[in-house]
Amino acid sequence: MIPIPLGSTPAPPDLSFPIQVQGQAGVKFQNWAGTYGSSPELFFRPRSVEEIREILELARQRGKRVKVVGGGHSPSDIACSEDFMIHMGKINRxxxxxxxxxxxxxxxxxxxxxxxxxxxxxxxxxxxxxxxxxxxxxxxxxxxxxxxxxxxxxxxxxxxxxxxxxxxxxxxxxxxxxxxxxxxxxxxxxxxxxxxxxxxxxxxxQFRLREVAFPSTLTQVLDELEEHLRRSQYFRFLWFPHSENVRIIYQDPTSKPPCSSSSWFWDYAIGYYLLEFLLWISSFIPSLVVWINRVFFRLLFNSRVENVARSHRIFSYECRFRQHVQDWAIPIEKTKEALLELKAALERNPGMVAHFPVEIRFSRRDEILLSPCFRRDCCYINVIMYRPYGKDIPRIRYWLAYEEIMRKHGGRPHWAKAHSCTxxxxxxxxxxxxxxxxxxxxxxxxxxxxxxxxxxxxx
Ligand SMILES: Cc1cc2nc3c(=O)[nH]c(=O)nc-3n(C[C@H](O)[C@H](O)[C@H](O)COP(=O)(O)OP(=O)(O)OC[C@H]3O[C@@H](n4cnc5c(N)ncnc54)[C@H](O)[C@@H]3O)c2cc1C
Known part of the structure; x- marks a missing residue:
């Protein structure tokens, strides 16, 4: 490997040998949520860096662009390509x-x-x-x-x-x-x-995490935000829009042995199936969403739950529902104002519905050029609209109201998630x-x- 300082002109690699790597035509790409897709002219699964080099050379010869897809989980068209697409699944050592x-x-x-x-x-x-x-x-x-x-x-x-x-x-x-x-x-x-x-x-x-989740209200959590941030290393909360209901989640390193007190209802997925069905019904009767958000909070999120497990088992969880999503980062000091404005916007517009949960997370500042946390501590506010049985539910008014509030408070969009910024x-x-x-x-x-x-x- 030859490191090239920025600004130098590298010698072109020797690609006088014939190109071996085969691309596949007719492959359709869709992201995880099924919200964006493309039909690459050729789809490649290289096994080595040498093979990727060959693909680049072929693209140069034919005047094509090249896009790599990872897990295809970005809820936007960021990984889409109509030219060459490279899947890196075999370059995984x-x-x-x-x-x-x-x-x-x-x-x-x-x-x-x-x-x-x-x-x-x-x-x-x-x-x-x-x-x-x-x-x-x-x-x-x-x-x-x-x-x-x-x-x-x-x-x-x-x-x-x-x-x-x-x-x-x-x-x-x-x-x-x-x-x-x-x-x-x-x-x-x-x-x-x-x-x-x-x-x-x-x-x-390696470490274990103890997760403790318990109910609260939006007013309470916003008034005590600094205390929560101090109290738990990985603090976040879920807000159930059209209500005051909040679920607080603390995750902290522990030496306790693994344990789980998740609800049987959730574990056996009945909640998921019922929720998907009710959300589908709500696509005909939008006002039902207010009721769904409140009832599901009472059924599934209103009790105290504790789990202890390996860190990665607590951080990652199975997300079953396909969904549209937006997730902007605002300066942390704007958290309360922005959330109260979002709540007020929903109250002012009864026809505008918002699925649960709105997820609120926090991140430390950094020096990464395109980081939403570039030189400022941030609060991320993640909003979703599910797609029950693959059906889109109108979200444009909610999306615009959300974006307006995020922009007003100095928001920066998450790059993976659809946004309207130019x-x-x-x-x-x-x-x-x-x-x-x-x-x-x-x-x-x-x-x-x-x-x-x-x-x-x-x-
Ligand atoms: C269910 C679900 C849960 C999620 N949870 C979170 C979350 O908690 N927090 C959060 O911030 N985001 C979350 N996301 C978003 C997700 O983390 C990002 O979209 C992430 O980029 C997905 O990784 P991927 O490997 O699927 O990348 P892809 O979506 O495949 O690609 C992302 C970008 O990386 C590029 N790329 C991939 N590999 C290479 C390579 N080798 N060289 C050059 N470019 C490359 C692609 O071209 C594209 O531009 C979630 C998404 C889903 C669907």
Whole structure:
């Protein structure tokens, strides 16, 4: 691997040999929620970096663009391509485990559901994880996946080195000490700087988490926000819109033995089936949503529940419902104002319905160029609208009201999730946006890694 300092002109790789790797025509791509999809002209499943290089060369010869898909979980068109699509499922090895420094270097296509048990074997763990684990190392960092905990950053803050296969076919290594400027871009890369071939994570010693969940009210939790943030390392809460109901969730490291007191109703999924059916009915009678939110809170979320398990088993849970989602980050001090405005907007507009839960999480500031937490501690407010039996329920008025409130309070959108921002908006929201654009233009001058989503972002 030859590290190339930004600004140098790399020698083109020798690709005078015939191209071996085969692409498949006729493959249709759909994201996990079934909300966005595309029909790539050719779909590739390379087994090595050499094969990816060949695909890039073929794309250059034919004037095609190239998009890598990870776990396909982004609820937007960020991973879509009508040209060449690369699936990294066969580039998923663990390359190096450094037990002394608690670091692990992995190939970019490894799923977190593959990585977590491997880390278990070495007595290591990631300090924080998102809600889903069928996602790849490069995919989660690429969109700035986050969880909660004001002492913790978004997932890319756990990355200490990235290897990028550039449009030129050369490998660029970056870390805090090697190509540090590119590193702060590559940790949240949007899939537009090059193909990530490996990621090195900083881990922590393996730990168990104790999760305690209990009911509260919106007024109470907002009045006592600082206290909650102090009291629990991974504090978050769920608000049930059209009501005052809130479920507080504390997660903290513990030495207690594993235990579970989840409700049988939830475990046996009756709740899920009933909820999906009722949500489908509500697509004909929207006012039913108010009732559904209140009844389901009483049935499933109104008691105290405690679980203890390995950290990754507590962080990640099975999400069964396909859904539309928005998740903007606002400065933490705006949390109360923004949520009360969202509540008031729903009260003012009885025809505008909001599914439960609205999930409120917190993240520490960082220096990553396109991070929603760039130089500020943040509160993420995640809103959803389910798609019962794949049916879309009208959400535009809710979405617009939400976005207006988020923008007013200095919000920055989550990159994986659908938003209406263009370059003009993003330049105002993200102070380091011009710096990221300059790096992107240098690394990918012909725009081989662009797609429709990224064109909206950059042009
Ligand atoms: C059920 C569910 C739960 C979720 N929970 C959370 C959560 O708790 N917190 C949160 O923040 N988000 C959450 N998300 C969003 C999710 O974490 C992000 O969308 C994440 O990016 C998905 O990873 P992926 O591997 O599926 O990436 P994909 O969606 O496949 O791709 C994401 C981006 O990364 C690029 N990419 C992937 N691999 C490479 C590579 N090797 N080189 C270059 N570019 C690459 C793609 O081109 C694309 O631009 C959730 C999504 C779902 C569906």
């Amino acid at each position: 663990i390359l190096q485990v450094d037990k002394e420094r608690l670091q692990v270097k992995v190939e970019a296509g490894i799923l977190l559901s593959e990585l977590n048990p491997e880390l278990d074997k070495h007595g290591m763990a990631l300090a924080n994880l998102g809600a889903v684990s069928e996602v790849t190392a490069a995919g989660v960092i690429g969109t700035g996946t986050h969880n909660t905990g004001i002492g913790h950053g978004i997932l890319p803050t756990q990355v200490v080195a990235v290897s990028l296969l550039l449009a030129s076919g050369e490998i660029l290594e970056c870390s805090e000490s090697v190509n540090p400027e590119v590193f702060q871009a590559a940790r949240l890369h949007l899939g537009c700087l090059g193909i990530v071939t490996s990621v090195t994570f900083q881990c922590v010693p 370059r003009k908006d993003l330049e105002k929201m993200y102070p380091a946006f011009p710096k990221f654009c300059a790096i992107r233009e240098k690394l990918d001058p012909t725009g081989i890694f662009l797609n429709a989503y990224l064109e909206k972002v950059f042009f």
